[in-house]
Amino acid sequence: MEFLKKLVPGFVREDFFRKLIALAFAILVYMMVSNKIGKESLIPDIHVSVKLPPSLVMIDEASCKVDVKIRSSEKRLSELVAGDIKIEAKVDESLYVQNKPYTLTLRLSDVKAPFGVTVLEIQPRSFQLAIDKLMTRNVPVKVSFAPGGTPPEGYIVEKVTFSPPEVAVSGPGRMVSSLEFVSTAPIPLDKSTTETFDYTIPILNSNKNYLTITPQEILAQVEIVKKSNSQLFRAVPLQVLTGPEGKNFKVELVSTPHIDVTLSGSKAALDTMKKEELKAYVDISGFNEPGLYSVNASCSTTRQDVHIESIYPIQIQIKLTKIN
Structure with missing residues (x-):
């Protein structure tokens, strides 16, 4: 001190x-x-x-x-x-x-x-701000494939299923309300892709500064199937199938005596298919009274390498008249 x-x-x-x-x-x-x-x-x-x-x-x-x-x-x-x-x-x-x-x-x-x-x-001292209400809504997902990526010849992408099918998008109301869909990042395909596969893929967000997407990744199931060709066979004649009671009726095909049949199958199978190998018919075995009826047309074939896709017209107007 x-x-x-x-x-x-x-x-x-x-x-x-x-x-x-x-x-x-x-x-x-x-x-x-x-x-x-x-x-x-x-x-x-x-x-x-x-x-x-x-x-x-x-x-x-x-x-x-x-x-x-x-x-x-x-x-x-x-x-x-x-x-x-x-x-x-x-x-x-x-x-x-x-x-x-x-x-x-x-x-x-x-x-x-x-x-x-x-x-x-x-x-x-003062200025204007662009402000909007915060909005959140579910938006569907649209698939995107890598440029140039395709399955090998003879195969196609039948469909793509997403899980979940929609994502939640949050952001300015005017942006979110006008959003029709969001896209995935490109899914890769190549010439070796011949089977259905699952793929976890991110969702693209071009407005990251303003929009948030939940979830940011989803599961895509890409269904790959063999490509099928189709061919139309016109004016295939209709036959009438009758039961025991049908012998007592006169059958008149009122609307048309023919139908058009579309077949699917490989190109080689369709090239060798003939109209005569198709059996088109209407079945009236269930009718017991005379009158005007509408029945469905049917078609079959013994060929195993083709499939019947559609028939036109499918409904045929018939008239049954009692035979005295």
């Missing part, structure tokens, strides 16, 4: 705390005065951090920049770096009107500057 007394002059030790307070005030006054008479500077393109309520979302943040005029000592200004000045403003949901721009007005108190820096002005 005696050592400190010798080291610190007596005039300093006397009434020490009062002198310490006076020194602090002197430093504060110096800083305030130097700040008042300091140099002004305009800091351009300060990003405004906009705080939104949970029910709203920003569409475009390009306009969220302002210039800030400040005053400080020349030394302090030379030490400022990007990011030292921050601006944060809140959107008042009660002032939001749907489908109209929101005018955000900044206050000087919204600007956070380092100690010793005074904020003088914000340019512009």
Whole structure:
């Protein structure tokens, strides 16, 4: 203690705390005065951090920049770096009107500057924001295949089934409501693809800044089948199948005595198929009374390498007349 007394002059030790307070005030006054008479500077393109309520979302943040005029000592200004000045403003949901721009007005108190820096002005003081209601809806998924990728000749993609078949898309209402579908990333196919397969595939999102998709990946089942050709056989004559009672009726094919039959199968099988190998008929064995009836036409063949795809017309008008 005696050592400190010798080291610190007596005039300093006397009434020490009062002198310490006076020194602090002197430093504060110096800083305030130097700040008042300091140099002004305009800091351009300060990003405004906009705080939104949970029910709203920003569409475009390009306009969220302002210039800030400040005053400080020349030394302090030379030490400022990007990011030292921050601006944060809140959107008042009660002032939001749907489908109209929101005018955000900044206050000087919204600007956070380092100690010793005074904020003088914000340019512009207010600007418009593109804001929309947050919307979430389920959107169907559309398949996308890699360019040039196809199964080998004779095989086709019959269908693609997704699990889940829809994904949830969240974002600005005007974007989400106009979205008809989302696409998968390209699914690869090549000449060795001859069987049905499952593939986990991401969902493409070209608006990641505004839209979120859940889930981001889905399971796709790609069904590969052999390609089948088809061929139309026109005017195949109709036969009438009757039961025991049918012998007592005269049968008249009112609408048409012929039908058109479409067959499917390999090209080689269809090339050798003849119309005479088709048996087209109507069955009236269930009718016991005379009258005008509508019955379905049928067709069969003994060939195992072709399949009957369709018959036209399928319904045939017949007239049964009692034979005396």
